[in-house]
Amino acid sequence: MAWGVGDRLQGGKYTIEKELGRGRFGITYLVKNKNGDRFVIKTLNDDLLNSLNQLERERLKTMFLREALKLQKCKHKYIVEVVDSFEQADCLCLVMEYVNEVSLADLRPPILSEPDALRYIRQIGEALIVVHENELIHRDVHPGNILLRKREGQLEAVLIDFGLALDFDHILTTSRTKETSDGFTPPELYARGTITRAYSDIYSLAATLYKLLTGRTPVDAIKRKVDGEHLVSPKEFNEQISRHVNEAILTAMQLDPKQRPQSMREWLDSLGLTVENSQPSVIVPSNTNSNWERNIQFWGVVIAAIAAIGTLLSGIVGWIPFIKTSPSSSPALVSPSPSSSKTP
Template identity: 25%
Template sequence: MSQDFVNSRSFELEQGTLFGKNNDYKIIEKLKNGGMGEVWLAEKEETLANGKKSTSKVVLKLLPKSQNNDQDEAIARERFSREYELVKNLQHQNICLARETGSDERSQRFYIITDYVVGMTLRKWSEDQPDHENGISPKKLLPIFLQIADALDYLHKNGVMHRDVKPENIMMTGRSDAPRPLLIDFGISDRIRENIEIAGAVTAANLGIPGGTHPYMPPEQIDCRAQDGRTDQFALAMVLYEMLNGKFPRETFFAGNMLRNILFQKYSKHFTKQQKKAIKRALDPSPCNRFNSCTEFVNEAFDTVSLFSRIKQFVSSGSPVGVALWKNDINIIEVLKNPLQNKQHLIILGAVVLSFPVIWFLYGYAVKLWRMRTWNSREMAYASLNGKAEPCAIETEAERKAKAEAEAKAEAERRLAAAFALSREKKAGDRKVWTADGIEYAFRWCPAGSFTMGSPSSEPGRHDNEKQHSVTLTKGFWMLETEVT
C-alpha cells in the first residue's frame, strides 16, 4: 500500500472542513456512522445567474476507512460507483436524487452526494399515529402507498430494482396532513436481469452487499435467484401489511406459502377480504403469480377504482394530477412534485371533483321520489278496485328479528355439523407433514374434548399453582410435533 494512501488515513473530517473535488462542500455535522460508511450533513454555496448566493444542504456518504487492502477498497468503490450510476439519471418526485460522486484528493476517500431530506422515516411516522399498535387507517395509507408504488414502477420501467424496500428506507416529507414519501438508500439496488449473473460478473453478492432486510425479502432474493420488479412488490406488500396490522407476527421466519398463512391466520382482524386477497397475491412465493406492477397491487389492495387511468391536467408548472376514487371518498393525489399554480385549472379541477357528490345526491333523491310515486299510485289503484289498500309487504321489526335469529341458528347448526364431520375424519395423534421451501414440518392432531391438567396433591415437590383442573377444547387443532427455537 502506498505511503500517500496511508497518510491520507490521518485526515479527519470535522465541522467546517471543506470537501469534494473542488472543496465546494462544507461539513456541518455527522449524521451517522456504520459499517457501510459515514454519513455527513454538508452544504454547498452556489452563485445564481442574478449574482446572488444560494446555499443548499446535501447528504455526503463517505466510503468507510478500509483496514484491509487495496482490493477491498476497490470493491467498496465499485459499490459506491454502482449506486450512483443506477440513480444518477432518475428524476421522480418520490425518489431521493443523487447529485454527484467522486474521490476527495486529501482524504483519498470515495463519496456520493444526495439531496438532503427533511422529515422522518415511515417507521417513525407510523409510530406517531394514534393507536398505531392496532394498525393505521387505510385512508391515511392510500395516498402514501400510491406514491411509493408509482416511484417503484418508475424504477422498474428504467430497469432498476431497489431491493431493500422497508419503512426505514422511506422518508416522509412535506405537510403532516399530506406527507410526501421519498425512497432513499439505493446502496444494494441493482439492474433488472432476466437471468442469474454469469460467473465473475459484478453482483451484489461479490461486492459484499447484504441481500436485503428480513422479513421484507421474497424467496428469490433469499435464495439469490433472478429478480425483477416483483421482488420490490413483495417487500412493499410486507410494509403495507405491517402498517395495516400494526406489527408482524413473531413467526415471520417462515417463508413461502406458510408465511402467507401465518400472516392471516390469527392476525387478520384489521384486514378486509379485498386486502387479504391482494396482499396474499403480492406475497406469492412465485413472482409469476404476483401483480404486473406495484400500482396494480396497491389499487387492488385498497379497492381503488381509477376515474381515469391518469388525468393529465397540465398547468403552468407542467404537473399532471392523478384523481382516484376510493369507495365513496374522492382523493386528489399530486403525482409530480410541483404544486398546482394555475388558478383557472384549480377551479376547473375543483368543480369536476365537487360535482360528483352533488350528482350522486340528486340521483339518489330522484330515485327516492320515483319509488314513492310508484308506491302511492299502486296503493291508490288497489283502494279504488277493492275498497281498501293492499296489505303492506314490508316486514315488521319482529318479523325481521325472528328471520335473522332463524338464519343465525341454521348457520350455527351448519357449522357445528361441518366441524363434527371434520373432527370425525381425524383421530388423536394423527400425523401430517407439510413441506415449506424443501423443509418438512410434522404436526399431530389434538382433537376437541375434556381432560385434566395439573399435578395430584400427593406428588412430591408440587407447587400451589399446579392444582388439577378440567380443561375443555371446543375444537381440535394441529400441533407442531417438535419444538421450534
C-alpha cells in the same frame, strides 16, 4: 477514507457536520454548503474497501458508479433527489437532498386507516416504477426508509436509502451476510447469487402495507421458509381491511417470487390504485459523470480481459497432456463484519 466534523469536500463546497450512519457498504454524512443548505453525502465504506484486493476494490467502485448513474436518472417527486456527484481523495460521493422528517416507522398511533395507508403505498409504488424502469432495484423498502414530507399542506411519502452496490455480494467466492430488514426482506435476498427483480421490492412494499394496517411486523421470510412459521393474514389483526387489499398483500408476500405480481404496476392495479404516468428520466449533465462513465468502461474492459485470459489458459492446459497441474483457483475472500446501521 472517513471524514470528521469540519472537514471540507470538493474545494470547500461542502462541510461535514456529522456522520449520520455507517452500513456495511456505505457511510452517510450530513453536510452544509456555503449557503447553509443541508445535504446528505453517501460514499463507500473505507473499512470494506481496505479489506479487498485491488481488483475487487475497482469492481466494487465500478458497480457503485454504475448504479449511482442510474439513480441520478430517477427523477420523481417521491424519490430522494440526487443533486450532485464527485470524487474526493479516490472516494466516490453522491450528494442527495436532506429530508429531515419522520418516517412511517415513527407513526403514532402505528396503525393507519386503509385509505391513508394506500395513499402512501401508491406514492412509493409510483416511485419504484420509475426505479425499475431505470433497471434498479431498491432492495430495502420498509417503513423506516419512507419519510413523510409536507408539500402544499399535504403529507407525502419519500423513498430513501437505496442499496447501491449490494449486488457486489454476488461476485464473491465466499458467502457474505447481506444487510436485511427482518419482516420486510424477501427470501431471495438472503441467498448469495440470487438475481433480484421488481418482485423483490413488491414483497417489501406489501410487507410495509401489512405493518401500516396492523401495527405488526410480518413474520420474517426465513422463519417462514426454514422453520415453517405461518404468515398470519393481516385481516385477522384488523377486520377493517377490505378483502381485495388483504388478498393483494398475501399474494405479493408469497415466498416463491414467481407467484407474486411481476411488476409494481400490476400489484398496484390489484389494490385498485390508479398510477400517475411515469415522469421521463432526466440525466443531469456533469463533467464528473463523464469521468465516472469512463471509469466504468475502463474497468469493464480490464475485468473482461482478465476473464478472457483465464479462459484461454484453461483451454491451453486441456490441450497439453504433460501438464499435470491445473490453474490455481482464486483465494477465498474474507468478509468484514456487517454493520446494522441504516441510513439515507
